[in-house]
């Protein structure tokens with residue numbers, strides 16, 4: 001191993017993620033994939049919409065930053081290459097199972113408690129729902145453990161909005177890497 | 186099933202426990218193969234990013250099925266260096282009374298060794314890995330046998346706030362001994378305080394096996410086989426001595442790696458030592474049939490009740506013979522074979 005104090009690799013070629021737009025595979029950021037309507041690989045459009053709405057309620061900007069495209073793409077790569085926070089939250093592959101089960105339960109609970117889908121709920125109802133979930137107070141919950149769902153989806157949102165070099169800049173925090181991330185997003 | 190060439194010692198897992206044994210064995214002239222479940226990391230793999238840092242966390246290519254599967258979680262790393270690649274580098278020591286909790290407080294169990302037995306190894310590891318601290322300030326709690334090789338790390342404002350508050354209440358504090366270079370040490374630079382340690386420090390400031398025991402073991406020609414997942418410890422005809430392991434290689438093909446007998450069951454103990462953090466190692470070792478009666482975290486073997494990296498490394502130095510002795514004394518029952526399954530994608 002060679003030792004350099006800091007490896008600034010500004011402007012290095014960025015390895016973005018592979019998304020399919022109009023049948024053509026392209027290297028895009030999740031935000032670009034979202035804007036260009038990249039094809040989903042693991043989630044259904046309904047699941048992606050719900051994921052976008054739920055995480056947006058927790059971390060504003062997450063939908064446009066491509067939360068659904070990011071999670072979908074990361075669930076499609078070999079598990080040991082995935083960058084999902086679920087990896088450090090005791091999640092086991094196939095990672096998509098966690099999301100599918102969590103989203104199905106969010107949908108079921110939204111409809112049974114509020115008589116409408118999560119996307120249709122008012123902002124305050126969405127926040128009330130998430131607050132109950134956070135405290136594991138949604139009764140008859142049939143998905144993965146509520147605090148885990150809360151934490152993993154919140155962390156995914158923070159990842160896509162603030163976890164990047166650009167996200168650090170939004171927060172006004174200097175990035176100071178040793179080895180700069182090779183993904184542009 | 187492919188049969189590999191026999192070596193003196195097979196080590197399961199390239200975490201600190203595996204690394205220190207490999208270093209020790211290669212220094213003794215033994216041929217050693219380490220079978221490591223994860224990748225063989227290069228410094229460029231330690232990308233300064235919360236998100237990319239997750240690659241150094243465990244992600245199973247195989248799963249062990251069955252009851253009481255411990256799983257891998259936040260507390261596990263994988264690849265060379267094991268969980269220590271991204272540990273927080275706190276290097277506390279046990280104190281004298283920690284070894285005698287039964288006699289002193291009527292709780293738990295006494296260790297079969299004392300602080301004095303282990304102190305030279307604490308000191309030795311501090312020098313091997315590089316620990317920053319102020320031993321003199323710890324004198325009120327423990328005898329000081331040697332100074333730390335480096336002065337303590339810089340204290341920042343939040344640390345000062347704590348210090349001021351504690352001092353106000355007459356509570357003494359000492360700088361946390363830390364496996365991070367406060368000054369240049371053994372050709373490795375001083376810390377830049379940029380806080381990427383938890384995703385792996387690529388410049389060698391962090392005292393991990395990559396920069397110490399594994400580096401010397403590599404120089405001594407130890408072979409590290411990444412993406413090798415051990416599923417079973419093989420025994421000789423007597424069933425009492427380890428004779429190698431069964432594993433899946435990087436192409437997911439099953440193979441056998443035989444090892445020469447090395448007196449006692451120390452091959453197995455090396456893996457057993459991995460305790461709570463190397464639980465997978467432990468689980469397939471249980472299959473060997475030398476299952477300790479006590480479960481993880483409730484162990485009768487003092488050496489195995491050690492949990493943190495600092496302790497683990499120290500204990501590895503001191504207790505090899507004692508472990509063998511403890512296991513021989515009969516902390517063992519027959520184990521059931523575990524099944525290995527590949528997770529669906």
Ligand SMILES: Cc1cc2nc3c(=O)[nH]c(=O)nc-3n(C[C@H](O)[C@H](O)[C@H](O)COP(=O)(O)OP(=O)(O)OC[C@H]3O[C@@H](n4cnc5c(N)ncnc54)[C@H](O)[C@@H]3O)c2cc1C
Nearest residue numbers: 198200201202222267268273274275415459465493494495
């Ligand atoms: C985030 C974090 C912070 C920590 N901070 C500190 C700290 O500040 N101070 C401290 O003292 N300790 C700390 N620790 C704990 C310390 O890192 C562990 O106690 C130590 O690494 C355990 O060493 P080990 O060799 O027993 O196991 P591990 O380091 O877990 O290594 C086990 C290795 O075995 C491999 N393996 C597992 N199963 C198999 C198999 N079947 N076949 C082949 N290979 C296998 C794994 O991939 C892994 O590389 C921390 C741990 C974590 C995760």
Ligand code: SF4
Nearest residue numbers: 376377379380382386
């Ligand atoms: S230089 Fe210091 S703070 Fe930065 S990653 Fe290395 S050990 Fe951690």
